[in-house]
Amino acid sequence: MTDMPKTYDPQTTEPQLVERWIDAGCYQRSKGTGDCTVVIPPPNVTGVLHMGHALDDTIQDAFIRYNRMAGRSTRWIVGLDHAGISTQTKVDKRLKEQGVSRLELGREKFVDACWDWTREYGGTIVKQIKRMGCSADFADEQFTMSPQFSHAVRKVFCDWYHAGLIYRGERIVNWCPNCCTAISDDEAEYKDEHGHLWYLRYPLKEPVDGKDYIVVATTRPETMLGDTGVAVSQDDPEASRFVGATVVLPIVGREIPIFADWHVDAGFGTGFVKVTPAHDPNDFAMGEAHDLEKINVFDEHAHVVDGYGEFSGMDRDEARAAVVAWFEENGLLDHVEDHDHSVMHCYRCDTALEPWLSEQWFVAVDKLKGPATEAVTSGDVTFHPKRWEQTYLTWMENLKDWCISRQLWWGHRIPVFTCEDCGWEDASMDDVEVCPECGGRHVHQDPDVLDTWFSSQLFPFATQGWPEHPEEMAGHYPTKALVTARDIIALWVARMIMSSLYFCDRIPFEDVVIYATILAKDGSRMSKSKGNGVDPMDLMDKYGADAMRHNLLTLVTNNQDVRFDAVFDKDTGAFEASPRTEQARAFVTKIWNACRFALMNMEGFEPGAPVAATPEDAWMLSRLAKQVAETTACLEEYRFGDYARGLQGFFWNEVCDWYIELCKGRLQSEDPEVRACAQRNLVFVLDTSLRLLHPVMPFVTEKVWESMPASALDLAEAAKTGCDPSHDGRFLMLSAWPEPAAYGAYVNDEAEADFEIARALVSGVRSLRARYRLSPRAEVDVVVKAAPADAARLEAQRDFLVEVGRLSSLLVGEHAEKPANSVSFVAPGFEAYVVLEGLVDLGEEAKRLEKEVKKVTGELAGIERTLGNPGFLAKAAPEVVEAKRARKEELEATLSRLSAQLEDLSE
Numbered sequence: 001m002t003d004m005p006k007t008y009d010p011q012t013t014e015p016q017l018v019e020r021w022i023d024a025g026c027y028q029r030s031k032g033t034g035d036c037t038v039v040i041p042p043p044n045v046t047g048v049l050h051m052g053h054a055l056d057d058t059i060q061d062a063f064i065r066y067n068r069m070a071g072r073s074t075r076w077i078v079g080l081d082h083a084g085i086s087t088q089t090k091v092d093k094r095l096k097e098q099g100v101s102r103l104e105l106g107r108e109k110f111v112d113a114c115w116d117w118t119r120e121y122g123g124t125i126v127k128q129i130k131r132m133g134c135s136a137d138f139a140d141e142q143f144t145m146s147p148q149f150s151h152a153v154r155k156v157f158c159d160w161y162h163a164g165l166i167y168r169g170e171r172i173v174n175w176c177p178n179c180c181t182a183i184s185d186d187e188a189e190y191k192d193e194h195g196h197l198w199y200l201r202y203p204l205k206e207p208v209d210g211k212d213y214i215v216v217a218t219t220r221p222e223t224m225l226g227d228t229g230v231a232v233s234q235d236d237p238e239a240s241r242f243v244g245a246t247v248v249l250p251i252v253g254r255e256i257p258i259f260a261d262w263h264v265d266a267g268f269g270t271g272f273v274k275v276t277p278a279h280d281p282n283d284f285a286m287g288e289a290h291d292l293e294k295i296n297v298f299d300e301h302a303h304v305v306d307g308y309g310e311f312s313g314m315d316r317d318e319a320r321a322a323v324v325a326w327f328e329e330n331g332l333l334d335h336v337e338d339h340d341h342s343v344m345h346c347y348r349c350d351t352a353l354e355p356w357l358s359e360q361w362f363v364a365v366d367k368l369k370g371p372a373t374e375a376v377t378s379g380d381v382t383f384h385p386k387r388w389e390q391t392y393l394t395w396m397e398n399l400k401d402w403c404i405s406r407q408l409w410w411g412h413r414i415p416v417f418t419c420e421d422c423g424w425e426d427a428s429m430d431d432v433e434v435c436p437e438c439g440g441r442h443v444h445q446d447p448d449v450l451d452t453w454f455s456s457q458l459f460p461f462a463t464q465g466w467p468e469h470p471e472e473m474a475g476h477y478p479t480k481a482l483v484t485a486r487d488i489i490a491l492w493v494a495r496m497i498m499s500s501l502y503f504c505d506r507i508p509f510e511d512v513v514i515y516a517t518i519l520a521k522d523g524s525r526m527s528k529s530k531g532n533g534v535d536p537m538d539l540m541d542k543y544g545a546d547a548m549r550h551n552l553l554t555l556v557t558n559n560q561d562v563r564f565d566a567v568f569d570k571d572t573g574a575f576e577a578s579p580r581t582e583q584a585r586a587f588v589t590k591i592w593n594a595c596r597f598a599l600m601n602m603e604g605f606e607p608g609a610p611v612a613a614t615p616e617d618a619w620m621l622s623r624l625a626k627q628v629a630e631t632t633a634c635l636e637e638y639r640f641g642d643y644a645r646g647l648q649g650f651f652w653n654e655v656c657d658w659y660i661e662l663c664k665g666r667l668q669s670e671d672p673e674v675r676a677c678a679q680r681n682l683v684f685v686l687d688t689s690l691r692l693l694h695p696v697m698p699f700v701t702e703k704v705w706e707s708m709p710a711s712a713l714d715l716a717e718a719a720k721t722g723c724d725p726s727h728d729g730r731f732l733m734l735s736a737w738p739e740p741a742a743y744g745a746y747v748n749d750e751a752e753a754d755f756e757i758a759r760a761l762v763s764g765v766r767s768l769r770a771r772y773r774l775s776p777r778a779e780v781d782v783v784v785k786a787a788p789a790d791a792a793r794l795e796a797q798r799d800f801l802v803e804v805g806r807l808s809s810l811l812v813g814e815h816a817e818k819p820a821n822s823v824s825f826v827a828p829g830f831e832a833y834v835v836l837e838g839l840v841d842l843g844e845e846a847k848r849l850e851k852e853v854k855k856v857t858g859e860l861a862g863i864e865r866t867l868g869n870p871g872f873l874a875k876a877a878p879e880v881v882e883a884k885r886a887r888k889e890e891l892e893a894t895l896s897r898l899s900a901q902l903e904d905l906s907e
Contacts, residue, residue, distance in 0.1 A: 004599060004707050008592040010544025014699045018130060026733055027135045029075035036067035036074045037479040039460050039509075040136060041492070042144060044083035045122035046090050049129065051518040051526060051552075051564060052485060054536040058549045059515055059556075059640050060483045061134045062695040066635045067480075068135070069691065069737035075476065076135060077463045079142025080122055084411040084452045085179055089349065091117050091410070107409045114410040118145075128537060133545050133698045135733065142463045144455045145412070152462035153412045153455045154429055156499065161416070161427035165364050166404070168416075170294075172284045173403050175356035176346040177302035177316075181407040182360055184451060184491075185400070188344040188353055195219055195341055197269065199334035200327055202230065205246040205255060214242060214258070215334050217269025219341055220279075221327070222319040225251065225308055226297040229275035230258045231286055233266035242272075250332055251323070252308075261286045278357035294357050300407075302354050316354070361405035361414060361448065368498040369399050375497055380507050384638045385558050388486060388514045395490040402495075404451045411449030419443050457495035460508035467503075477504065481511040481638070486560065489514070513638050516555065516562045522879040523563055534566045534575055543578070546697040547585040551578070553696050554648070556641030587648055588700050591693065594656050595704040598682050601667040606676060607710045607725065610684040610746075613677045614666075615797060618748050619755035620659045623650070624685055625743035631692045632740050644696050651689050658759065659685065662804070680712070687711035688738050698733060705732040713738065757790060758797045760827040762805040765834060768823060772840050779808035780839065785816040786830035794830070823904045849902045856898065860891040 021027060038060055043053060060076060068074040091114050092102055102110050122143075130138060143149060160166040173182040198221045201213045216230060230247050232239035245258045256275075263282045264273050277287025277294040287294055297304055304311045304319050311319055327333040344353040373396045375381045376389055383389040405414060417432040418425045421440035426432075435443050458466075460479050465472030478500070484493060493512055500508035519525060520532040539548040555562040566575035612618035627650045634643035659682075666678035687708060694701040706727050710718075714725040717736050724730070761784065769776060782805070784794060791812045794801065802810055818824060821837035836842060863884055866872050873881060 004592075004596045004704070006596075008589065008700060008703070010546065010588070010699060011541070013703050014133065014540075014545050015131070017699055017702055018133060021135065021731065021733065022130075022138065024731065025139075026731060027076075028137050028139055030068050030073060030734075032068075032071045032073040034072045035476050035480065036064065036072045037077065037464075037476045038064055038075075038481055038483070039077045039463060039479055040079065041482075041484045041488070042079045042081040042142070042456060042459060043125045043129075044086050045080045045118045045143075046083055046086045047125045049125055049132075049536045051534055051536060052515075053125070053129070054132065054539075054548065055515055055518055055552045055556075056483055056485070057129055057132055057134050058552050058696070059513065061132070061136075061698075062549075062553065062640060062643075063481060063483070063635065063638075064135055065695040065698060065733060066737065068733065069694070069735060071736065073475070075137055077140075077142060077459075078126065078129070078134075078136035078138060079144070079459070079463060080126065081452060081456050082118070082143070082145040082411065084406055084408050084449060085181065087114055087117060088408050088410040089179065090121075102409070110409050131537070131540065131545065132549065135698075142459075144452075144459070148468070149455065149458070149462050150412060151429075152458050152467055153450065154415050155467050156458060156503065157412075157415055157450070157454075158427045158429055159503070160363065165367065166361060166427075167364060168359060168361050170357060170359050171362065171401075171403070172278070172281045172355050172357055173360055174344055174353040175300070175302075175358065176349065176351055177298075177300065177354055178349045178351040179346060179408075180300050182358065182403050182405060183346055183353060184403055184453070189347050189350075190342040191345050192340060193343050195339050195343075197337045197339035198324060198327075199270065199336065200224065200250075200274075201332040201334050202247045202250065202272075202274075203332075204242075205248050208242050208245050211242075213332075214247065214272045215270045216272045216274045218274055219339060220320070221323045222304075222316055223276045223279045223297060224249070224274055224323060225304065225311065225319075226276045226278050226295040227252075227256060227274045228254070228277060228287065228292040228295060229256050229290060231261045231264045231273045231275050232258065232271055233264040234260045234262055236264075236266040236271050239266070239271040250330070251311075251326060257290075259290050261289065279355050281355060284357070296357050298354060298356065316352075360403050361416075361446075363402040363404055363454075365399050365401055365498070368502060369396050371501045372396060372494060372498040375501060375507050381497060381509065382511050384511060384513045388489060388512070391486070392489050392494060396494060399494075402451075404454045405446075405448040406451055407447075408449045411452065412455055414446040414448050414450060416446040417443050418446070453491055453495060456492060457499045460496055461500060461504050473504075478507045479509045481513055482509040483513045483515060485517070486514045511638065514560070516557070516560050518552075518555075519561050519563050521563055521565055521567070522877075522882065523561075524878075526564075534564055534578075538575065539578065539581060543581045543585045544588060544699070546588050546699050547581050550587060550644055550648070550696050551581045551584040553640050553644035554580070554584070556644075587652065588697065590652055590656055591690075591697070591700050592704060594651075594660055595686055595690075595708065597660065598686055599707060599709075602679055602683070602709060604672070604676075605679050605683070605709050607683075607712065607715055608676070608680045609712045609715075610681045611677055612746075612748070612751070613674075613681075614662075615751060615755050615758075615800065616659060616662045617677075617681055618751035620654070620681070620685060621746040622748040622752050623654055624688055625740075625746040628688065628692065628738045628743045629740040632737070635695065647689075647692055647696075651693065655685060655689060683709060683711045684713065687713050690732065691735065691738050694732055702732045705735075706730075716742075754793050754797065757793050757827075757829050758801055761794065761801060761830070761832060764825040764827055764832055765805050765807070768825060768834050772823075772836065772845065774839055777806060778839060779806050781809045781819075781835040782807050782811070783816050783819055783822070783833045783835070784810070784812045784830050785832075786812060786814065788814055790829040846902060849898055853895065853898050853902065856891055856895050860888065860895060863888045863891065 064074055064076045095102060157166060174188050176183050197217050197219060199215050199217050200221060201215055203213045227249055232243060240260060242258045243260050246255050247258060249256055263286055275283045275286050275292065277284045277292050278296045299305050302316050304314050306312050311322055314322060345351065346353055373393060376392055416425060416427050419435035419438060419440050420442040422435060422438040424435050424437040432443050434441055461473060461477060464476060496508045500506060526533040536548060565580050566578045610621060612621055631643055631647055663678050663682050666674050669675045690701045690705050708727060710725040717723060718725040765782060786794060791814060794812045798810060801807060818833045819835050821842060822833040822835045824831060824833045867884055
C-alpha cells in the first residue's frame with residue numbers, strides 16, 4: 001500500500017518543493033556535456049507577475065529543466081532591470097503623496113529614495129517567479145544597477161564614445177512633457193485619434209500671379225508660431241511658381257521663404273506645407289537642407305515659451321484653440337476638415353509625445369547594424385517562428401541613430417565630464433574632479449542618464465563576468481535561447497545582438513523564441529484599466545502552479561495571439577473560473593491517481609527490465625518509445641504547445657485509459673511472474689512518463705516520483721553513475737532524461753497496428769453503448785466487415801476483444817453483412833455493426849432523436865437570425881457575439897451527429 005494521500009494538495013506541496021530544490025542547490029549551474037545557458041528578460045523592479053511573464057517563464061523553465069535532465073550544463077540567469085522612467089515615476093508619486101518635491105529633495109537624496117524603493121519592492125516579481133517553480137539561479141541574482149553591471153555599462157559607453165559611435169547632437173526627439181524626458185521611437189506607442197485638418201491662409205509679402213496668399217494644411221496649427229518656411233513638392237508645377245516668394249507669417253510677422261523639397265507630397269492638402277524644423281522630423285530634415293532657423297516654441301512641459309504675447313504660457317491644447325480662433329477672427333481660417341491620424345504617446349504615462357528639438361546623446365548605428373543583420377541572414381541567430389526574422393530585418397534596414405540620453409535622475413548617469421574653464425570634455429571610466437588639461441576644478445558630469453535599454457542590451461554578457469572576468473563566459477557563451485515577446489524585438493533583441501558582436505565578437509544567443517501574446521477572452525489586450533487582466537498568482541492559488549503552467553503551454557501555437565478563457569466578476573474584477581485551467585488541474589489529478597493506483601499494487605515489487613509479454617505490453621512500449629522521441633524533438637525544436645498537448649493525450653488516453661486498465665487483471669494475478677512483469681512494465685511506463693512531464697509540471701511529477709520504486713531507468717542510471725537506484729534523497733529534476741535511442745528497441749509497428757485496430761473496435765462499441773445509454777456491462781453481438789489482412793488481425797485478438805469489449809459474439813469477415821436491428825460505425829480498416837435488438841427500442845429511439853433534431857434545428861435557426869441582424873452585430877458586446885457564434889457551431893455539430901444517428905437507424 002502506498003502512503004500517498006488520496007488527494008494531491010498543490011498549495012502545500014509546491015512551496016515546500018521550491019524550498020527543497022533551492023536548499024539542495026538544484027537551481028544553480030549544472031555540469032554536463034554541451035551548454036544551455038539562458039538569460040531571463042529582466043523584469044522591472046516595479047513589476048509584478050502578469051500572464052505574459054507567466055507564459056515566458058514557463059517556456060524558459062520547461063526548456064531549462066529538459067536540458068538539465070538531458071545532461072547539459074545549464075544555468076538560467078535571473079535578474080531585474082532598474083527601469084528608469086517606471087521607477088522614477090513610482091518614487092515621484094510616493095514623494096508627492098508625502099508632500100515632498102523631487103526638485104526640493106535634490107538628486108542625491110532622490111536616488112537614495114529610488115534605492116529604498118528597489119529594496120522594498122524589487123524582489124516582488126522574483127518571489128512570484130520562484131513560486132511558479134522556475135528553476136532559475138536565484139543564488140546569483142543580477143541587477144542592472146549593481147556595481148559590476150554599472151562598470152560594464154560605463155565601459156560600453158566609453159569605448160563607443162572614443163570610437164566615435166556615441167556623439168552629442170541637436171535633433172528632433174520624441175519628448176514626453178509629463179515625464180520630461182526623451183523617448184525612443186521604439187518606445188512610442190501609436191494611437192489612432194479623431195482630429196482635424198486646418199487650412200490656414202498665409203499672406204504673401206508680394207503677390208504672385210495675382211494671388212495675395214497661399215493656403216497651408218496642418219494637423220497642428222499651434223506649431224505655426226515656430227514656422228520658418230513653406231515647402232512645395234518638386235513635382236507640383238502649379239505650386240512651383242511660388243518657389244522663391246516670401247510669406248509673412250501671421251501672428252508672428254516673421255518673413256519665411258517658399259521652397260521646393262522632395263519630402264512634400266503634392267497630393268496632401270493644398271500642396272503647400274508649413275515647415276517647423278524644431279517640431280517635426282521631416283521639417284527638421286528640410287530645415288537642415290535649406291538652412292532654416294530652428295525655433296522651439298514649447299518648453300519641456302509643452303507650454304508656449306516667452307515671446308509670443310498672449311499665447312505664452314499656454315499648453316498645447318490651449319495654444320491650438322487660441323491660434324485657430326485668431327486665424328478665424330482675422331479672416332485667415334480658410335476651412336476645416338475632419339482628419340483621423342496616428343499620434344505617438346508615451347509608453348509609460350500615455351501622454352501625447354511632442355516632437356521637440358533638443359540636445360541629446362546618440363549611438364551612431366551604421367557600423368553596428370550591418371554585422372547584426374548578417375547574424376540573422378546567415379542563420380547564426382534563428383527566430384522561432386521564422387516569420388519574426390523579417391520583422392527584425394525590416395527594423396534593422398530602417399534603423400536610425402539611437403537617442404540614448406534621458407532627462408532623469410534614476411539610472412546610469414552619462415559618464416561624460418566637461419571643464420567649464422577650458423572646455424575640455426571626455427568620457428571616463430572614473431569620476432573626474434580636476435581637469436586633466438588645465439587643472440581647473442570646475443568640472444561637471446553630464447546630468448542625463450542612459451536609456452534603460454542601453455544597459456539591458458548587455459544582459460547576456462555583463463551577467464557572466466564581462467568585462468573584468470571574461471573567462472567566466474568560456475563554454476557558456478553564446479547563450480542557447482532567448483525567450484521573449486515580439487514587442488521588444490527592436491528595443492532589446494536587436495540591441496543585444498549589436499552590442500554582443502561589437503564587444504564579444506560573438507552572437508549573444510543562438511535562438512530567439514517569440515512567444516504568443518495572451519489576450520483576454522474577448523480578444524482584447526489584458527490591462528488593469530480594462531479590468532480584464534488575470535493575475536497568475538490568483539490562478540496558482542486556485543489551481544496550483546502545475547495546472548497554470550500546463551494550460552499556458554497548451555495554448556501555444558504558431559499563431560501569436562491566444563485568448564485566455566477566464567470568466568470575470570465585473571464587480572470585483574476577479575476571475576470566477578478558467579475552464580482550460582480546470583482541465584489542466586484535472587490532468588494533475590489524473591497523474592496523481594494513476595501513480596497512486598500503481599503504488600497500491602506494488603506488493604513484492606522487484607526492479608527489472610520491461611518485457612513485452614502481452615499484445616498490450618508490446619503496443620504500450622512501442623507507443624512509449626515513439627512518445628519519447630516526439631517529446632524530445634518538440635523540446636529541441638521549441639514546439640512547446642505540441643509538447644504539452646501531445647504528452648497529455650498520450651498519458652491520459654493511452655497510458656491511463658487503456659494500459660493501466662488492461663494491467664489491472666495481471667496486477668492481481670496469482671501467478672508471481674505475471675504479476676512481476678506487469679509491475680515492472682507499469683513502473684517503467686510511469687517513470688518514463690513522469691520524466692517527460694516534469695519540465696512543464698515539475699511539482700506533481702516530483703512529488704509522485706519520490707514515492708515510486710526504482711525502475712529500469714534508475715537501474716541504468718545507477719550503472720552509469722554509481723548512484724543509489726532508489727529515489728531516497730534524489731530528485732526527479734536531476735534525474736536522466738529518457739534518451740530516444742535507448743528506447744529504439746521497443747518500437748514495434750506491427751504490434752501497434754494489431755493493437756490499434758482492436759482498440760478502435762472496442763472504443764467504437766463503447767461509444768455506441770454510451771450513445772444509446774446501455775449499461776457498460778451489457779454484452780452485445782458485433783459483426784465486422786474487414787479486408788483479409790485486417791480481419792486476420794482482429795481474429796488473432798478475438799479473446800481480448802470479447803473480454804475487454806464485453807461482446808456476447810464476434811463475427812469477422814470480408815463479406816460480412818449488416819444484421820437487422822443494428823447500428824454501425826466506421827474506423828480505419830473496418831466497418832462494424834452492433835446489434836441492438838432486445839437492448840434498445842429502435843422505433844422509440846428514432847422518435848427521441850427526431851424530437852431532439854427539431855429542438856436543435858429551432859434553436860439554431862434563431863441564432864442564425866440573430867447573427868444575420870446587422871443591428872445586433874453593431875450594438876452587442878464582442879463577447880456576446882462570440883458566445884452566439886460558439887453556440888451556433890456547437891448546435892451544428894450536434895445536429896450533424898443526431899442526423900447521422902437517425903440515418904443509421906433507418907437503414
